[in-house]
Amino acid sequence: MGPDRRIAEYISANRGKLTREAITQQLLDAGYQQEAIDATWTALDTPDPDDKAGEGFWGRFWIYLIGLNVAALLLVSFATQMIPNATGIAAILGVILAIGAAIALGIVAVTRPTRLGRGTAIAIGGIVPLIFTFLIAGSCYALMSSFGPLPPPALSGTLTVKVDPPLDLEATGPAGCQRPPEGETYYNVYTQGPMNSSEGPVNVYVDVFPQTAGGDPVPNISISVGDPAQGSVVDYQSQAGGVESIALEPGSTATSGSLSFEGLLPAESFDEQGNPIGRPDADPISGTISWSCES
Amino acid sequence: MVPVVEIGPLTFSTHDIFTLLGLAAGFAIYYRALRRDRILGPQIVVISLAALAGGAIGARLLTSWEVIDEVQAANLPFTYVVTHGPRSIIGGLVGGYAAIVLAKRALGYTLSTGDYYAAAIPLALLIGRFGCFLSELPLGTPTDLPWGMTVSPGAAAAFPRCPGCGGPMHPSMLYEIGFLAIAFGIIATRGPILPIRGDTLKAFLLAYGLFRFGVEFVRGNEVQAWGLTGPQIVLIPLIGLLVVHFVRRLRSGAYRLPVPEPATAPGG
Numbered sequence: 184m185g186p187d188r189r190i191a192e193y194i195s196a197n198r199g200k201l202t203r204e205a206i207t208q209q210l211l212d213a214g215y216q217q218e219a220i221d222a223t224w225t226a227l228d229t230p231d232p233d234d235k236a237g238e239g240f241w242g243r244f245w246i247y248l249i250g251l252n253v254a255a256l257l258l259v260s261f262a263t264q265m266i267p268n269a270t271g272i273a274a275i276l277g278v279i280l281a282i283g284a285a286i287a288l289g290i291v292a293v294t295r296p297t298r299l300g301r302g303t304a305i306a307i308g309g310i311v312p313l314i315f316t317f318l319i320a321g322s323c324y325a326l327m328s329s330f331g332p333l334p335p336p337a338l339s340g341t342l343t344v345k346v347d348p349p350l351d352l353e354a355t356g357p358a359g360c361q362r363p364p365e366g367e368t369y370y371n372v373y374t375q376g377p378m379n380s381s382e383g384p385v386n387v388y389v390d391v392f393p394q395t396a397g398g399d400p401v402p403n404i405s406i407s408v409g410d411p412a413q414g415s416v417v418d419y420q421s422q423a424g425g426v427e428s429i430a431l432e433p434g435s436t437a438t439s440g441s442l443s444f445e446g447l448l449p450a451e452s453f454d455e456q457g458n459p460i461g462r463p464d465a466d467p468i469s470g471t472i473s474w475s476c477e478s
Numbered sequence: 479m480v481p482v483v484e485i486g487p488l489t490f491s492t493h494d495i496f497t498l499l500g501l502a503a504g505f506a507i508y509y510r511a512l513r514r515d516r517i518l519g520p521q522i523v524v525i526s527l528a529a530l531a532g533g534a535i536g537a538r539l540l541t542s543w544e545v546i547d548e549v550q551a552a553n554l555p556f557t558y559v560v561t562h563g564p565r566s567i568i569g570g571l572v573g574g575y576a577a578i579v580l581a582k583r584a585l586g587y588t589l590s591t592g593d594y595y596a597a598a599i600p601l602a603l604l605i606g607r608f609g610c611f612l613s614e615l616p617l618g619t620p621t622d623l624p625w626g627m628t629v630s631p632g633a634a635a636a637f638p639r640c641p642g643c644g645g646p647m648h649p650s651m652l653y654e655i656g657f658l659a660i661a662f663g664i665i666a667t668r669g670p671i672l673p674i675r676g677d678t679l680k681a682f683l684l685a686y687g688l689f690r691f692g693v694e695f696v697r698g699n700e701v702q703a704w705g706l707t708g709p710q711i712v713l714i715p716l717i718g719l720l721v722v723h724f725v726r727r728l729r730s731g732a733y734r735l736p737v738p739e740p741a742t743a744p745g746g
Contacts, residue, residue, distance in 0.1 A: 193738040202593060203515060205673030205735060214741030228516040243521065246585060250524055254531055 496609020536573015
C-alpha cells in the first residue's frame with residue numbers, strides 16, 4: 184500500500200503543531216489503514232534530493248562557526264578555571280580560535296560550499312579552528328617544555344597574614360599555591376584577590392627559592408596594604424625594601440606552611456601611570472604568614 | 479554510600495560521574511527519538527549544544543543570589559559564582575530551555591522539539607539524583623517515619639549545613655527518584671501524552687515543579703523568605719507561567735484536534 188494524498192495533506196497541515204502520535208491516531212480514527220499512514224509518513228520524511236548547499240547555507244555556517252568556537256572558548260576557559268584566574272590566557276585562546284575561524288571561513292569561501300557539500304563545509308567551520316588551536320597550544324607547550332620541566336597546576340587554598348601592633352591586622356582569603364616541577368624545590372604562594380582587613384585590602388606574595396644551586400630554599404615576601412585606586416598603598420617587600428629576618432617553619436611546602444618575619448620595610452610603589460602611590464616612610468612590620476592548599 | 483569512586487590512581491566524585499551518565503543517557507534517548515522521526519540535522523546539533531551550555535550556566539546562575547553576599551564579602555569576582563557556586567537542577571532546566579528558545583530563534587527553526595526531551599530529562603535527572611543520593615548529600619528534615627535514613631557522623635561533618643544529620647531524615651532524594659522513575663516510565667512507554675507538540679515536556683515540567691515544591695518542605699534546605707526555600711521561590715513564577723500556558727491552551731480549544739477527511743466517503 185503506497186502513500187495517500189489525503190493522508191499527506193492532513194499530515195502536512197498539522198505536523199508543525201501536533202505530535203506524530205496524535206496525527207497517526209486521528210488518521211486511524213478516520214478509517215485509514217496503518218500501512219497507508221506509515222507509507223505516507225515515510226514518503227514525506229524522505230529528504231528532497233534537490234536540497235543542495237546554497238540557499239540559507241551561509242546563515243547556518245556562521246552560526247556553526249561562531250557558536251562552536253564560542254562554546255569551545257567558554258567550556259575550556261571555565262573548565263580549566265582560566266576564567267576568572269587567568270583571563271589574559273583566555274583572551275589569547277579567543278584570539279587563536281578567531282584566527283582559526285578566519286582560516287575555516289577562507290577555505291569554505293574559496294572552495295565554495297556547493298563543491299564541498301554542505302555537511303563538509305559546516306564541519307570545516309567547526310573543526311578547523313579547534314585543530315588550529317591544538318597546533319598552536321601544542322607548539323607553545325613544546326616550546327615551554329624545552330626551557331625546563333613545566334610546573335604542575337597551581338592548587339587552591341587559603342592564606343592568612345597576621346601583623347603585630349602597631350599596624351595590627353589579620354586577614355584570611357583564597358590563595359593559589361604554585362608547586363615546583365619534579366626535582367625542583369622552589370615554589371610560591373599568593374592571594375587570589377585582595378583580602379579584607381581593618382587597614383583595607385591586603386595582598387600577599389610568598390616566593391621560596393634557593394639562592395644557590397642545591398642550597399636551602401629562602402623565602403621572599405611581599406605584603407601590600409591599602410587600595411591602589413585610592414592612591415595610597417604601603418608595599419612591604421623583603422627584596423626591595425629590606426627585612427630584619429624571615430624564618431620559614433621547617434617542613435613548610437607549597438601546599439602548607441608558615442613563616443614569621445620581623446622588621447619588614449616598605450618599598451616605593453607606583454600606579455599604572457607611574458605616579459608614586461607608596462609610602463616608603465611607613466614603620467617596619469612584624470608578623471606571620473601561613474597557608475594551606477588542597478593536595 | 480559512595481561519595482567518591484577510585485579507579486587505579488584516579489579519584490572521581492560519584493556525583494560528577496552520575497551527572498555525566500545522566501547527560502549521556504538523556505542525550506542518547508533524545509537523539510534516538512530525533513532519528514526515529516528523521517529530523518536529526520545540523521540545526522538540531524547546534525540547538526542541543528546550546529541547551530547543554532545554557533543548562534550548565536543556568537545551573538550555576540539561578541541560585542547565585544544565595545551566595546552573592548559571601549562572594550562580594552570575600553572580594554571575589556562575580557565569575558567565581560559561575561565557576562564555584564552551588565548548582566541547581568531547576569537552574570539547569572531553565573537555562574537549557576532558554577538556550578533552546580534563543581538558538582531556535584537565531585536559526586529560524588520553528589518545529590517544536592520539546593517532546594523529544596520529555597523522556598530524556600526525567601531519565602537524566604533520575605540518574606543524576608542517584609549520584610546525589612550515593613554522595614550522601616544532606617537528605618532531608620528530621621522524621622520519625624519508618625523509612626527515615628541516617629548518615630554517618632563522618633559524612634555529616636563534611637557538610638557545612640545539615641540540621642537533620644543528628645538522626646533519621648526524610649530521604650528526599652529517593653522521593654524525587656521515585657517521582658522521576660514514574661514520569662520516565664509513563665512517557666517512555668506511552669510516548670507524548672498530550673497531542674500538541676512540546677506540551678508533554680511542559681506537562682512534565684509542571685508536574686516536576688509542583689512535586690519539587692512539595693519535596694522542598696522535607697528537604698532541609700535553608701529558608702530564604704516567607705517560610706520558603708530558594709528553590710521554592712524560584713519555582714513559583716515558573717509554575718505560574720506553565721499554568722498560564724495550559725489554561726490558555728484549554729480556553730482556546732487547542733486540544734480539540736482537526737478531523738481528517740474520512741477514509742471512505744459517506745455512502746460510498
